[in-house]
Structure formats: C-alpha cells, structure tokens
Amino acid sequence: MRPDYFEPDARLIAQARERIAAHVVHTPLLESPVLNRQLGARILIKPENLQRAGSFKFRGALNRALQLTPEQRAGGVVAWSSGNHGLALSYVARELGIKATILMPQEAPKTKIDGVRANGAIVRLYDKTKEVREEIGAQIAAETGAVIVPPYDDPYVMTGQATLGAELAEQAAQVGASLDAALFSCSGGGLVAGAACGVHSLVPDVAIYSVEPEHYDGMVRSLAAGTQTKAPAKAASICDALLVVKPGDLTFPVCKQHLAGGLSVSDTELKEAIRFAYRELKLVIEPGGAAPLAALLAGKIDVVGKTIGIVLSGGNVDAEKFARYITETH
Incomplete structure (x- = not known):
C-alpha cells in the first residue's frame, strides 16, 4: 500500500x-x-x-529490485517508461535474474527500445492516444504476479x-x-x-x-x-x-x-x-x-x-x- x-x-x-x-x-x-x-x-x-x-534511473530501479522478496522476484517486475527507467529496470532485472516486462510508447527512441530488448526484457509497445499504460501494467501484474515498479511515484x-x-x-x-x-x-x-x-x-x-x-x-x-x-x-x-x-x-x-x-x-x-x-x-x-x-x-x-x-x-x-x-x- x-x-x-x-x-x-x-x-x-x-x-x-x-x-x-x-x-x-x-x-x-x-x-x-x-x-x-x-x-x-x-x-x-x-x-x-x-x-x-x-x-540516474539505475539507482532507483536497483534500490527497488534489491528489496523484492524471493516470492516477488519469482513473479518478476513490470514498468512503464519512455526509455531510461525501462533501460535501468531491465538492466537490473537481467543482473539479478528477474523477469521484466516494460511498457513503452510506440514513439520512444529506437535506441531505448532496442536497449531494453537487449537486456532481455519483454517490450510491450502501446499507443498513447488509445491506451493507458497504468491499466496495461496492472493487468500484466494481475496475470503474472509481477511487481509494478513505477518510474517516479x-x-x-x-x-x-x-x-x-x-x-x-x-x-x-x-x-x-x-x-x-x-x-x-x-x-x-x-x-x-x-x-x-x-x-x-x-x-x-x-x-x-x-x-x-x-x-x-x-x-x-x-x-x-x-x-x-x-x-x-x-x-x-x-x-x-x-x-x-x-x-x-x-x-x-x-x-x-x-x-x-x-x-x-x-x-x-x-x-x-x-x-x-x-x-x-x-x-x-x-x-x-x-x-x-x-x-x-x-x-x-x-x-x-x-x-x-x-x-x-x-x-x-x-x-x-x-x-x-x-x-x-x-
């Protein structure tokens, strides 16, 4: 909570x-x-x-991931990001052996989308004009048991x-x-x-x-x-x-x-x-x-x-x- x-x-x-x-x-x-x-x-x-x-996003993503319980680690993490938070969290997830799903807007920079994928995360592109990233993230978390890691709040x-x-x-x-x-x-x-x-x-x-x-x-x-x-x-x-x-x-x-x-x-x-x-x-x-x-x-x-x-x-x-x-x- x-x-x-x-x-x-x-x-x-x-x-x-x-x-x-x-x-x-x-x-x-x-x-x-x-x-x-x-x-x-x-x-x-x-x-x-x-x-x-x-x-800098590496700091926040790492501080969050290192405090996941063993049960939470098993479920993985999900986040939304235009790039840097997704890059950081996917990097951390790879290092710690955790599954990661990153929701990214279709128009996010190619280098950031490619980087998240290279880190082994699943990238789910979304249309900002038609979809709400928080709703998609909540649905994935409910289905997979993943922990939501927000970018700032x-x-x-x-x-x-x-x-x-x-x-x-x-x-x-x-x-x-x-x-x-x-x-x-x-x-x-x-x-x-x-x-x-x-x-x-x-x-x-x-x-x-x-x-x-x-x-x-x-x-x-x-x-x-x-x-x-x-x-x-x-x-x-x-x-x-x-x-x-x-x-x-x-x-x-x-x-x-x-x-x-x-x-x-x-x-x-x-x-x-x-x-x-x-x-x-x-x-x-x-x-x-x-x-x-x-x-x-x-x-x-x-x-x-x-x-x-x-x-x-x-x-x-x-x-x-x-x-x-x-x-x-x-």
Whole structure:
C-alpha cells in the first residue's frame, strides 16, 4: 500500500547508499574552466550519463529490485517508461535474474527500445492516444504476479534517486566547495524530489531547482499554484525523457517542501547545452539530461559568484538525432 506522504530521510538514504554501493557507478564531479569563466561561477557537474544503463534511473530501479522478496522476484517486475527507467529496470532485472516486462510508447527512441530488448526484457509497445499504460501494467501484474515498479511515484525509487543528491553534496564538500544551489532535470519529479532530500540530508540550506522542457513544465506551474497543475503540452519537445505533464502524487509534496523554484528551457537552449557538453566536456548527453546545463547557459537564474551543482542525468540518445543536435548551426 502506497503512503499518502513519503520523504526519504537521512537514515533511509544512508541505507540505500550502502545497499546499492557494490553495483552503482560513483560518477565523478567535473569542472569546466570554460563554463566557469563564461558564467562567472563555479559549476560542479555530475555526469550520470556515465551511470550503468546510461542514466540516474539505475539507482532507483536497483534500490527497488534489491528489496523484492524471493516470492516477488519469482513473479518478476513490470514498468512503464519512455526509455531510461525501462533501460535501468531491465538492466537490473537481467543482473539479478528477474523477469521484466516494460511498457513503452510506440514513439520512444529506437535506441531505448532496442536497449531494453537487449537486456532481455519483454517490450510491450502501446499507443498513447488509445491506451493507458497504468491499466496495461496492472493487468500484466494481475496475470503474472509481477511487481509494478513505477518510474517516479514510489518510495523505493525516490530513495534510490536520493542517493544521487547525497553523493553530489558529499563530493562537493570533498573538493572544498560550499553549494549555493543545485539543479536537476524534472519529469514526474522522482529525481528532483529524491535528490533534494539527499542534498538536504547533508546540507540543508542549498537552493534546489527543477528544470523542465517548455510546454511540459508541470512542476513550474504546480509550484506557482501550490497544487498539482498540468502543463499544456501544446508543442513537441526533443526531451523524450521529460514529457510527464503533471508531477506525481508522492513527488510534488516533497518538492513543495524542498524546492526553491522551477525553471523551463526551450529545445534551442537544450541543443546548445548538448553541443556545449560535447565540445567542452566530451560527453554524450540526451536532451532530458542536458536541461540543468541548458538553464545555466541560458541565464535562467543568477549564478554569478556562486557555486552550483548540476546533474547531467542521462545519455541515451539516438545516434542520428545526436549528430543533428551537435552539427546544427544557430
């Protein structure tokens, strides 16, 4: 039974860090002198695109799977995902010898669909205009005994993502930096809610910001309204990983408590960030993973003289699209 309110505390986050430690990549903190000079700030960059399965989602999926009972493991897992959660959960399931079924929208990036299949999971493609993924997932769970692992609105998943915030805060302290703010990509809010708790478990006064694509800025609108509010989703976005129009029932109350604000970025700004990451950091970042860097480069908040942490949350992008993004002229 899911609780009405859940917030991962320091004890749960520490336990999760210990639980996943042997499996997870402790991604480094990077700095770019070019970026620091350009912004007049110290920017600490955590590249979770280097995480196993290519994104931060590995943390939440792993934290959930490692706490399945033997009976639950026998039934397997089922999840819905535009890509990264499915990639992470199918990767974890393969490593632990668990069956996995992943529901993916027909228009999900080919590299993500192929990756989930390569991990040995069953992929069930669905039509977003005619089918409800939660209903399909519930039906599969009822028929097979599989455990549903939601992409963000889940205590285990949120706690797994919180390990990323705690790791960022700890690494910043290790390089003698005192964080003023930290920016995280946002879709349903699992990353930013969990990571905010992770940062605040070690450094309570850091300002945390969510970053979303324009027209899919449900968190921005919800924070402004004080209640869950849908984004209009009136235009396409290159951020296939960030297309949830409203923050989750569990994630939003946590964000309301922990976030200093929400930001949004355009496709043009995202492409500029992808190009910058490729040129200056030699990193392959997918659009959804580039959102925090895009917000900084576009001047969405004042960072002059401050120390800012950002997470580049994923790097699972179709090669053809990535080639277009980095070669486009302004």
